[in-house]
Amino acid sequence: MTKVYASMAGNVWKIVVNPGDTVEEGQDVVILESMKMEIPIAAEEGGTVARIAVSEGDFVNEGDVLVELE
Template sequence: MSQVVASMAGSVWKIVVSVGDEVGEGQDVIILESMKMEIPIVAESSGVVKQIHVQEGDFVNEGDVLLELE
């Protein structure tokens, strides 16, 4: 199992995957908004989305777990 974490603090602008989706390494999974910029968060490994820990509009800090892949 691997975790996708926030690379910086910001608001969750868009979640582009759902539980059960297959994702590839380097694929965008969540878009954060910080200082009026959109920052894509990518999966560092391929897998299936097991759990999403955030909702659109949530504020996250650097290092927070956003979702889990298995």
């Protein structure tokens, strides 16, 4: 299982994938909002979305798991 982590603290502005979606390496999966900037978070490896660990509007800290890929 591959995990996609938050690269910084911020609010989950938008989740751009759904469970079961196939993602490729480098594809954006979540967009964080921090200091009025939108920060796309990309998958480091390809796979299928197994679980989304956050909801839009959630606050996350750097290192928190956002998405799990199989």
